[in-house]
Every structure is written in structure tokens, then in C-alpha cells.
Amino acid sequence: MRLLMVIPAYNEEDNIVRVINTIKEKYPEYDYIVVNDGSTDHTSRRCHRNGFEIIDLPVNLGLAGAFQAGLKYAYLKDYDCVLQFDADGQHKPEYIEAMLEKLEQGYDIVIGSRFVTKKKEKSLRMIGARMLTVAIKLTTGKRISDPTSGMRMFNKAMIKEFAVNMNYGPEPDTISYLLKQGASIAEVQVEMDERQAGKSYLNLTRSAMYMFRMLISILLIQSFRKRDEKHVIMKRGR
Amino acid sequence: MSIMLRVLLITMSVLSLFYVISKIRNSKMQIEYSIFWILMSFVMIIMSVFPEIVYWITTTMRMISPANVVYLFIIAILLVKSFMMTIEISKLEDKVKDLVQQIGINEKIQKEIQDEVESQIQSEMEKQS
Numbered sequence: 001m002r003l004l005m006v007i008p009a010y011n012e013e014d015n016i017v018r019v020i021n022t023i024k025e026k027y028p029e030y031d032y033i034v035v036n037d038g039s040t041d042h043t044s045r046r047c048h049r050n051g052f053e054i055i056d057l058p059v060n061l062g063l064a065g066a067f068q069a070g071l072k073y074a075y076l077k078d079y080d081c082v083l084q085f086d087a088d089g090q091h092k093p094e095y096i097e098a099m100l101e102k103l104e105q106g107y108d109i110v111i112g113s114r115f116v117t118k119k120k121e122k123s124l125r126m127i128g129a130r131m132l133t134v135a136i137k138l139t140t141g142k143r144i145s146d147p148t149s150g151m152r153m154f155n156k157a158m159i160k161e162f163a164v165n166m167n168y169g170p171e172p173d174t175i176s177y178l179l180k181q182g183a184s185i186a187e188v189q190v191e192m193d194e195r196q197a198g199k200s201y202l203n204l205t206r207s208a209m210y211m212f213r214m215l216i217s218i219l220l221i222q223s224f225r226k227r228d229e230k231h232v233i234m235k236r237g238r
Numbered sequence: 239m240s241i242m243l244r245v246l247l248i249t250m251s252v253l254s255l256f257y258v259i260s261k262i263r264n265s266k267m268q269i270e271y272s273i274f275w276i277l278m279s280f281v282m283i284i285m286s287v288f289p290e291i292v293y294w295i296t297t298t299m300r301m302i303s304p305a306n307v308v309y310l311f312i313i314a315i316l317l318v319k320s321f322m323m324t325i326e327i328s329k330l331e332d333k334v335k336d337l338v339q340q341i342g343i344n345e346k347i348q349k350e351i352q353d354e355v356e357s358q359i360q361s362e363m364e365k366q367s
Contacts (some may be wrong), residue, residue, distance in 0.1 A: 013302035035342070055342040061335055076343065166332055 008072030064169030
């Protein structure tokens with residue numbers, strides 16, 4: 001299985017070098033691609049200086065657009081699976097192997113979940129995550145313990161689907177939609193670190209807005225969606 | 239409909255018609271998009287010049303005031319229009335996103351080809367020396 005780690009980065013100059021160096025030194029068997037989402041700091045320059053694999057987007061597209069650029073690249077290069085990985089050092093690469101094993105059992109998506117065997121702590125942030133779990137359970141009948149986890153692995157069929165279609169952001173609502181469409185999704189217990197440097201984009205208002213959008217999307221919008229594949233003309237890689 | 243409302247409607251619609259035409263003349267707007275506004279200003283002019291049409295609608299629909307008919311009409315059209323514009327914006331944003339992603343990927347692939355060629359040249363040179 002050829003794995004590509006897609007690492008969207010927006011203004012991560014303080015983290016990116018350390019995160020990528022860890023991957024390159026300890027896990028050289030995994031390919032990676034940094035997708036610089038129009039950062040205004042030195043993210044791009046630091047990557048180029050260190051000779052990292054990087055796609056530079058000329059303008060900021062947001063997480064969904066940046067992630068999709070990485071998936072288009074994976075599709076072009078004919079990778080077997082893709083791992084969505086954070087540039088801020090929250091995700092630990094030592095769990096990749098367990099996730100890969102799960103994916104090889106035939107799952108479409110494997111989520112690196114913080115709460116498969118462990119309980120959610122009772123914080124404000126976890127209330128939101130819990131509401132999303134309930135919403136997904138209500139609409140699909142299946143339980144996803146950690147829908148907001150940003151560490152997700154996708155198989156080859158999913159790479160194509162995410163690469164060519166509209167409204168396929170790497171978010172809980174897409175997970176819910178795909179579950180409903182019959183995709184098989186598994187969860188693997190992982191641990192995550194706190195972000196190591198820099199500021200998180202999410203503050204309280206933004207988190208609340210995000211949760212609200214996701215809830216509306218999962219409960220109301222996703223059931224209307226038709227799964228039809230837009231055929232984008234893309235040249236396959238060399 | 240009061241005289242004031244009629245005068246207001248006529249002046250506004252004539253003004254907007256001229257504004258639209260001037261924008262087209264200065265090629266600030268595509269003709270496709272201007273058609274809606276030209277039609278809209280024509281309808282407004284017709285409604286204000288021949289209020290009988292509005293009166294007729296008012297009585298057949300049993301509405302209280304002709305002004306309500308005018309408002310209802312305009313609001314309905316604007317709602318549809320803004321919905322259509324949301325669709326347009328979505329499409330545009332999608333296209334911009336595709337372009338941005340393609341630019342990024344092209345650059346990356348170009349660099350890969352370049353690196354490959356460079357390493358080939360280097361190994362050739364090593365062989366020769």
C-alpha cells in the first residue's frame with residue numbers, strides 16, 4: 001500500500017519543520033505532501049529551504065480546498081491511500097500503522113479516534129463533539145465516537161471521490177453523508193497532543209458556529225444529496 | 239398608487255436603466271447579466287406609467303393596496319434573483335478553487351520533472367568523467 005500523508009498548512013511556520021522532520025526521520029516509508037494554503041508567514045519558504053515536498057496554493061482556500069488539492073495530487077500520482085494529517089503537531093505518526101492495518105481489512109475510511117476505548121472528558125468542546133456523534137447516529141444509525149478528529153485515512157476509491165467532487169470537505173458532515181451512502185468507516189484509538197506552537201484558528205465563537213453549521217448540515221442537508229460523480233478531466237501523472 | 243410613488247418608481251427605474259446601460263457601455267458588466275436589470279427597469283417603468291395593470295391585479299387578488307402588489311412583486315423577483323446569484327457564486331468559487339489547486343499541483347509536478355532531469359544530467363556527467 002502506497003500511503004500519502006496530506007498535510008494542509010496555513011501559517012504554521014513554528015511547527016511545520018519539526019513535524020515534517022519527525023516524519024522524514026522516523027517514518028521514511030510514508031510519503032507526505034505539505035499543502036501550503038496561501039500562508040502569509042514563512043511556511044512556504046521554510047519548507048522549500050528544507051527540501052520538503054510541497055504544493056503552494058497561490059491564494060487561501062480554507063481547509064477543504066487545501067486538503068482536496070492534496071487528494072488531487074494523490075489521485076494524479078496513483079496512491080493507494082491518503083492520511084489527513086495536521087501540520088501543528090497534534091497528530092502522532094506512530095498510530096499510522098494501526099490505521100493502515102484497519103484500512104487493509106477493507107474499510108473505506110479509518111478515523112483516528114480519541115474516544116474508542118477512552119471516555120470523553122466533560123468540557124465545552126466535548127459537548128459539541130458529542131452532539132455531532134448523536135446527530136450522525138440519528139441520521140445514519142451508526143456510531144462515530146470522534147467525528148471531529150482531523151486524523152483520517154482514505155482508501156483508493158475515496159481518494160478519487162474526494163478529489164473530483166464538490167462538497168467533499170474533510171469534515172464530519174461528509175463522513176455522515178458517506179456513511180449514509182454505504183461507505184464503511186472504522187475507528188482506531190489514538191492519542192493526540194495539544195498543538196505545540198502558534199495559535200489555533202478556532203476560538204469559542206468560531207467553534208460554536210462550526211458546530212452549528214455541521215449540525216444543520218448533518219441533520220438537514222446531507223439527506224438530500226445525490227451521489228453522482230462529476231467527471232473532471234484530469235491528466236493522470238507520469 | 240399615489241402620484242409620489244409613481245414618480246419615484248419612474249425616476250428610479252429610468253435612472254437604473256441608464257446606469258445599467260452606462261455600465262455595459264464601459265464594459266463593466268457582461269450583457270448576459272445586464273438583461274435581468276434592463277427587463278426589471280422596463281417592468282418598473284411600465285408599472286408606474288400604466289398603474290391600471292397594478293390596480294387590476296389588486297382587485298383580482300383582493301389585496302388591500304396597489305402599493306402592496308408592487309412591493310410583493312419586487313420582493314418576489316429579488317428573492318429569486320438572489321437565490322440564483324448564490325448558485326452563481328457557488329459555481330464561481332468552485333471554479334476558482336479548481337484553478338488554484340491546479341496551479342499548485344502543476345508547479346509541484348514541474349519541480350519534480352526538473353529535479354529528475356537535473357539528477358539524470360548529473361549521473362550522465364559522472365559516467366563520462
